[in-house]
Amino acid sequence: MLKELALAFLLLLGVSFIVFAILYAAPGDQLNVLLEGQLPTPEVRAGVREALGVAQSWYGQYFSWLLGVLSGNFGTSIRTGLPVGPELLSVSLNTLYLTLGSMLVTLLIAIPIALYASARGHLVSISWPLTMLGYVISALPVFWLGYIAIYISIHWFNFFPLASLGRQSDVNGWLYTFVPVMVLGLGSGTISEVIRNLREEMTRVMAEDYVRTARAKGASVWRHAFKEGLLIPVTEIIAAKIPFILGGAVIVEQVFNWPGMGRMAWQAAQDRDFSVIMGIALIAATFVRLGSLLQRTICAAVNPQHARE
Amino acid sequence: MTAAITPPLLKIDNLRTYFYARSKHSFVRAVDGVSLEVGHSETVGVVGESGSGKSIAAMSVMGLISAGPGVIGGSIKFASHRVQKNLLEGLDKFVKVEEQHGRVMVVHKDDSGWQNASERIMGSLRGKEIAMIFQNPRASLNPYITVGEQLTEAIRLHTANKSPKESTERALYWLERVKIDSPRLRFDSYPSAMSGGMCQRAMIAMALSSEPSLLIADEPTTGLDATIQSKIVDLMEELKSETGISTLLISHDISVISRLADRVAVMYGGAVVEYGSAQLVLGEDASIKHPYTAALLASVPSEQKIRDKDNLQTIDGDVLDTINVPPGCRFFARCNQVTPEIKEKCATHHPDLREIAPGHQVRCWRFNG
Amino acid sequence: MKKYTQTSGEIGDFSQLPIWQKYALVDLLYVAYGLLIVALVLVSYVLGMFNLLPHDPQQINIELLMASPLSDGYLLGTDFLGRDILSRLIMGIQAYFLPGLLAISISLIVGVVLGVLSGYRGGRIETVIVYFTNLIDSFPRLVLILLVIAAFKPDIYYIMIVMGITGIPTVTTAIANKIRFLAQKSFIEAAIALGLRTRVIIMKHILWYNCRALLIIQATLGMGEAILLETSLSYLGFGVQEPVSSWGNMVQSGANYFLQGNFWPSTAPALAILFTILGFNLLGDGLNNILEDRRGR
Numbered sequence: 001m002l003k004e005l006a007l008a009f010l011l012l013l014g015v016s017f018i019v020f021a022i023l024y025a026a027p028g029d030q031l032n033v034l035l036e037g038q039l040p041t042p043e044v045r046a047g048v049r050e051a052l053g054v055a056q057s058w059y060g061q062y063f064s065w066l067l068g069v070l071s072g073n074f075g076t077s078i079r080t081g082l083p084v085g086p087e088l089l090s091v092s093l094n095t096l097y098l099t100l101g102s103m104l105v106t107l108l109i110a111i112p113i114a115l116y117a118s119a120r121g122h123l124v125s126i127s128w129p130l131t132m133l134g135y136v137i138s139a140l141p142v143f144w145l146g147y148i149a150i151y152i153s154i155h156w157f158n159f160f161p162l163a164s165l166g167r168q169s170d171v172n173g174w175l176y177t178f179v180p181v182m183v184l185g186l187g188s189g190t191i192s193e194v195i196r197n198l199r200e201e202m203t204r205v206m207a208e209d210y211v212r213t214a215r216a217k218g219a220s221v222w223r224h225a226f227k228e229g230l231l232i233p234v235t236e237i238i239a240a241k242i243p244f245i246l247g248g249a250v251i252v253e254q255v256f257n258w259p260g261m262g263r264m265a266w267q268a269a270q271d272r273d274f275s276v277i278m279g280i281a282l283i284a285a286t287f288v289r290l291g292s293l294l295q296r297t298i299c300a301a302v303n304p305q306h307a308r309e
Numbered sequence: 310m311t312a313a314i315t316p317p318l319l320k321i322d323n324l325r326t327y328f329y330a331r332s333k334h335s336f337v338r339a340v341d342g343v344s345l346e347v348g349h350s351e352t353v354g355v356v357g358e359s360g361s362g363k364s365i366a367a368m369s370v371m372g373l374i375s376a377g378p379g380v381i382g383g384s385i386k387f388a389s390h391r392v393q394k395n396l397l398e399g400l401d402k403f404v405k406v407e408e409q410h411g412r413v414m415v416v417h418k419d420d421s422g423w424q425n426a427s428e429r430i431m432g433s434l435r436g437k438e439i440a441m442i443f444q445n446p447r448a449s450l451n452p453y454i455t456v457g458e459q460l461t462e463a464i465r466l467h468t469a470n471k472s473p474k475e476s477t478e479r480a481l482y483w484l485e486r487v488k489i490d491s492p493r494l495r496f497d498s499y500p501s502a503m504s505g506g507m508c509q510r511a512m513i514a515m516a517l518s519s520e521p522s523l524l525i526a527d528e529p530t531t532g533l534d535a536t537i538q539s540k541i542v543d544l545m546e547e548l549k550s551e552t553g554i555s556t557l558l559i560s561h562d563i564s565v566i567s568r569l570a571d572r573v574a575v576m577y578g579g580a581v582v583e584y585g586s587a588q589l590v591l592g593e594d595a596s597i598k599h600p601y602t603a604a605l606l607a608s609v610p611s612e613q614k615i616r617d618k619d620n621l622q623t624i625d626g627d628v629l630d631t632i633n634v635p636p637g638c639r640f641f642a643r644c645n646q647v648t649p650e651i652k653e654k655c656a657t658h659h660p661d662l663r664e665i666a667p668g669h670q671v672r673c674w675r676f677n678g
Numbered sequence: 679m680k681k682y683t684q685t686s687g688e689i690g691d692f693s694q695l696p697i698w699q700k701y702a703l704v705d706l707l708y709v710a711y712g713l714l715i716v717a718l719v720l721v722s723y724v725l726g727m728f729n730l731l732p733h734d735p736q737q738i739n740i741e742l743l744m745a746s747p748l749s750d751g752y753l754l755g756t757d758f759l760g761r762d763i764l765s766r767l768i769m770g771i772q773a774y775f776l777p778g779l780l781a782i783s784i785s786l787i788v789g790v791v792l793g794v795l796s797g798y799r800g801g802r803i804e805t806v807i808v809y810f811t812n813l814i815d816s817f818p819r820l821v822l823i824l825l826v827i828a829a830f831k832p833d834i835y836y837i838m839i840v841m842g843i844t845g846i847p848t849v850t851t852a853i854a855n856k857i858r859f860l861a862q863k864s865f866i867e868a869a870i871a872l873g874l875r876t877r878v879i880i881m882k883h884i885l886w887y888n889c890r891a892l893l894i895i896q897a898t899l900g901m902g903e904a905i906l907l908e909t910s911l912s913y914l915g916f917g918v919q920e921p922v923s924s925w926g927n928m929v930q931s932g933a934n935y936f937l938q939g940n941f942w943p944s945t946a947p948a949l950a951i952l953f954t955i956l957g958f959n960l961l962g963d964g965l966n967n968i969l970e971d972r973r974g975r
Contacts, residue, residue, distance in 0.1 A: 216438030
């Protein structure tokens with residue numbers, strides 16, 4: 001467990017280094033502007049600029065930026081002039097909401113299909129139309145899917161899903177999130193791969209000796225195959241797909257005008273507001289590593305051999 | 310003597326289990342017309358080399374064959390005190406076989422229909438009336454669940470001891486009975502923490518804890534160290550006399566079979582080639598044996614041979630390819646007892662099982678008229 | 679009822695069976711479709727390169743707004759400015775074709791080098807390489823690209839280099855896993871024992887004989903992803919700008935009309951994206967199944 005935490009920490013450190021390095025290599029004065037943006041007031045900034053007549057070393061700049069970030073100071077947005085940190089928090093939560101919801105949708109669709117296909121045994125036959133459907137959905141551009149969803153909800157259900165994410169009454173509020181979550185869940189390109197992966201794993205586990213023993217003793221095969229055949233593969237593949245879902249969120253937030261990290265990142269890229277985009281990159285990577293950490297913890301908890309190491 | 314009054318516990322009649330090699334467009338005739346019986350309180354050993362079809366036959370009895378086409382014909386009659394059933398009853402409506410020159414060339418099978426019907430029949434029997442233990446005991450136990458839990462699962466399913474306390478008691482009782490060391494400790498262990506021998510004892514406990522009428526043991530000593538093997542055989546001998554359970558024992562190891570079996574069936578190339586009491590089949594007299602049995606017995610070196618550092622006796626040729634099944638006797642290519650008179654018959658006609666002495670059957674042209 | 683038939687007489691030799699009996703029909707169809715798409719893309723790329731298009735993709739025709747497909751010389755109709763959709767679609771391929779090739783080249787070349795080092799050498803090198811692949815994998819692609827866009831200019835080639843880099847981990851782990859799998863089979867040991875030079879072992883035996891399929895599949899899937907990425911980016915407004923067409927910006931500019939019920943200007947490019955990515959993915963999947971002989975018949 002400790003080893004996992006240390007690994008995650010080292011990786012995030014590496015991530016921060018890459019993010020910093022990109023900015024360092026960028027043309028123009030960005031770096032100094034960024035660092036200055038982390039300082040609290042204009043006066044202090046002016047003072048520091050005077051004091052720093054000599055160019056600081058890159059690692060000095062890196063550490064000062066990093067320390068700032070770790071204490072929550074992500075710098076100042078070029079566009080708004082406001083500190084980035086608090087803003088990031090609220091949009092991250094919105095995106096997290098979207099991401100988790102869409103994972104749920106993906107699993108709710110993929111797991112039954114995968115289990116059905118693996119129970120059938122034959123790799124081709126009946127599961128083919130479903131597999132094909134999965135491929136088509138994965139190849140669909142998610143932004144177009146979003147427009148279809150909007151069109152349907154407007155014209156068939158008289159429901160305009162683009163209203164801003166205000167604190168609506170509970171029932172309506174839930175509906176407003178439903179559409180983008182559905183779209184992201186279907187369109188993040190992960191469904192067909194999740195189905196294929198889960199089906200393969202379950203089929204493999206069903207052929208294991210110990211499942212044969214369970215069958216021979218009249219026990220519930222499902223109960224024995226579940227851990228290795230479903231629980232572990234699901235956590236593995238979901239953790240692996242988090243980066244893709246986050247990427248999809250960028251687009252879906254654009255389509256639905258959802259105030260999340262993705263839309264903020266898009267805005268920041270347009271404005272070249274790098275303190276914002278860097279913060280988002282860091283938070284996104286943190287989500288990814290947290291997901292991975294969670295997955296490995298579950299694996300260790302379930303697998304007695306791992307637990308002993 | 311076969312009892313004329315009570316039917317045998319298990320009677321397999323002309324069982325055929327085929328598989329399909331898609332890359333070669335042909336059938337793998339794994340079990341090609343096997344008939345044998347297991348009586349009450351009797352141990353029947355099935356011996357043969359790898360590929361002879363013995364494991365497949367056992368799995369066919371349990372209904373564990375899922376690859377296509379699988380079991381395509383025959384009957385398996387099970388008759389214990391509590392249950393009497395034909396395990397393949399009604400299943401022939403899902404299979405249609407076309408033969409040419411006595412060989413199966415086309416099989417039509419409704420796989421899912423067959424599986425469902427088979428499950429309906431076998432579901433109430435597996436674990437309760439017929440229990441099975443396998444080779445590679447460490448791989449055959451669920452690595453994610455403690456041994457104790459796997460045992461109590463079987464107990465809760467098949468006996469009246471449903472409460473946690475009762476099932477645990479019974480599980481511990483059986484763990485002690487299979488002479489596993491520190492039963493309480495093993496109860497809470499995972500299979501990965503136990504050796505192969507201990508896992509096999511646990512499996513035996515699991516199988517016997519529901520007091521089934523028939524135990525099918527598929528290569529129970531294979532994969533274990535030699536010293537452990539003999540300990541497991543000791544255990545099985547003891548349990549056999551204590552519980553009086555009937556066993557269908559599959560093994561390629563003749564020493565194991567000779568220690569445990571009352572009757573022996575020798576399988577080669579998917580068919581039974583000799584069948585009779587252990588004394589007759591495994592005995593010294595080579596003149597009343599199937600050539601394969603004789604060769605098999607001769608290949609196990611005797612004490613004297615080991616002392617003399619004699620050459621090991623081998624059987625010429627390769628194991629039968631159950632795809633390219635020859636038209637005549639399957640052992641013909643490797644047989645060293647073919648005489649000129651029967652040579653042509655051996656090459657072209659597959660012999661039947663003929664009774665050459667009461668209770669002793671051999672499938673060989675040497676003994677047929 | 680499933681039918682199992684035995685060939686009478688001699689048992690058939692697998693390698694001499696005609697192709698439609700050797701492999702599952704489904705896989706052959708996948709590959710055929712995929713190859714068709716690849717051919718179309720190539721042809722369209724060339725057409726676009728030499729401007730051999732039915733109409734000028736940027737020519738506005740006020741009198742012919744939103745013409746439906748098959749009308750009057752406009753095979754796929756016109757968009758909301760009267761521009762020919764087919765020509766715009768063909769030109770749209772320019773936006774992703776070369777950059778996509780660049781991206782998969784980077785992924786494959788660097789990925790193979792790192793994968794071989796990691797799988798063959800193991801030990802410390804493997805730990806370092808695994809660290810780096812995990813590092814790259816920690817970023818969602820789009821976010822990383824947006825970061826690069828914010829820092830540098832939104833040049834498609836910069837973007838595709840980033841895309842190529844983000845594709846390295848998949849290739850690396852695939853190759854390293856394959857090598858580890860082969861190592862278990864001891865033929866690498868055998869090759870070393872025979873005295874073959876390391877370079878020969880790697881290039882010939884491992885890569886060419888055993889990883890061919892893998893690499894082809896990674897290339898096809900990678901191209902599919904490159905297309906998805908480029909279209910997403912141009913949808914978001916980065917990359918190719920109006921009036922030059924890219925499939926992504928075509929969908930975006932047709933969005934308002936879509937919501938009003940004029941589906942075609944957005945749908946045509948979306949379908950192009952769908953069928954093209956589907957083609958690459960199916961090609962990869964079909965080849966995978968054929969070359970690794972997974973399916974039964």
